[in-house]
Amino acid sequence: MDEGIFFWVETTSLNCHDIFGTSLDRCVSYLVPQSRLTVIVIGASGDLAKKKTYPSLLSLYVDKFFPKKVVIFGFARSNLTHEGLRERLRPFLIKSSGNSVSIEVIDDFLSHCYYQAGKSYEDLNSFRDMLIQIEQLENGDGIQSTSINRLIYFAIPPNVFGAAGVAIKKTSMASQGWTRIIIEKPFGKDLQSYEELSSILSANFTEDQLFRIDHYLGKEMAQNMLVLRFSNIWFEHIWNRREINCVLLTFKETIGTEGRGGYFDQFGIIRDVIQNHLLQVFSLVAMEAPVKCIGPESGEKVLVNSSMLARLGNFSCIGTV
Secondary structure, three states, rough: OOOEEEEEEEOOOOOOOOOOHHHHHHHHHOOOOOEEEEEEEEEOOHHHHHHHHHHHHHHHHHHHHOOOOOOOOEEOOOOOOOOOHHHHHHHHHHHOOOOOOOHHHHHHHHEEEEEEEEOOOOHHHHHHHHHHHHHHHHHHHOOOOOOOOOOOOOOOOOHHHHHHHHHHHHHHHEOOOOOEEEEEEOOOOOOOHHHHHHHHHHHHHHHEEEEEHHHHHHHHHHHHHHHHHHOOHHHHHOOOOOOOOEEEEEEOOOOOOOOOOHHHEEEEEEHHHHHHHHHHHHHHHHOOOOOOOOOOOHHHHHHHHHHHHHHHHOOOOOOOO
């Protein structure tokens, strides 16, 4: 190998603790004691929700990021009750927390979790039924609150983002606080589907209400990359093309599709992993230090990816499953 440093980044799909990634402080912090928060998980009975979303919500609950009055309401098509959802989630919460969270704390967290079944993600009657229950829980103790905020997380395939967004807009927006919509990747399956999805969401929500995320950015490995690169004096001076000879990104999983067959049949592993997770990791490795972490000035990821495409031109991507 030529002179220089061989830098190897190995990524894994395990132990994701913070699904909100870099948008965490904008989503749930700075909540005053008198405020209340309702988290609505759309797709609550799905694979992403039980493996990532609810374990992440448990971590936020344990670390006291939530106000004391928090309601976590799930919506999906599976025919479950409140207790049915809790029983489905419990083993995944126990597994994800290891020995760091007691069963009592997990059960206390689950006591804040509720569920509403719907025929589809555009079933307005079911959304209205959910809203009635949410408002009862938000105002049931008779204590006056300065604000009641709603954080809505889409743990669903992108082909139903639009329908769910329209249903939320018509039924479930907060009247005494903010409403924020967290949309998990991928954002469509190609440029046309992305533009259609973006058009529907932009027509119903303002840009400061929409949070497009990749939960991979919440992984400890990804978070540490920023510190390693930009807060380490030694690495900062040698992290460049003259000193680093090769960057190899490796993605490993210990599981199969496991209930995700329908999703993978439609979107595929390349769209699920390469253009999202691995491209995010590549950006963290290759980009320059951003001027700001949020806002229009945070375009270093776009810049480095544009530079890469300009050099590659027409290229092929070969993958195996």
